Amino acid sequence: MAGKKKPHNKPNFFEDVYAIVRLIPKGRVTSYGAIAKYLGAKMSSRMVGWAMHGAPRGVPAHRVVNRNGLLTGKHHFKTPYTMQRLLEKEGIQVFNDKIIRFSDIFWDPARELP
DNA sequence: AACGTGACACAGC
């Protein structure tokens, strides 16, 4: 039966975001805009952030920060320190909610992925 | 059904 319409919205975009975030290697980080751009940059980076809001378990959302390398979403975690703690646990240095050497550990999906 | 908000990014001043 192909007549099955979309039961809800189109989580396709969200699923894509989750897939990319899951591919982020340990010790690396990426930005919302990078993911949005990889998906076509049709949608604003805001949607990527919103997607993270519904990110299921297994998605290292802490490896996604804004283009500034700033932990803007740390407030959405269990605790405001969870994000930083996770990053530090992976070997990423964070100072003042800002990732040190951000451009050095930046992982661009459009560049690392085919 | 419309308005406002939001884990961003970029152009303009």
Place this chain on the structure above:
DNA sequence: AGCTGTGCCACGT
């Protein structure tokens, strides 16, 4: 060189 405004799309009220 930093601040303001606008664009983007989905979701909550």
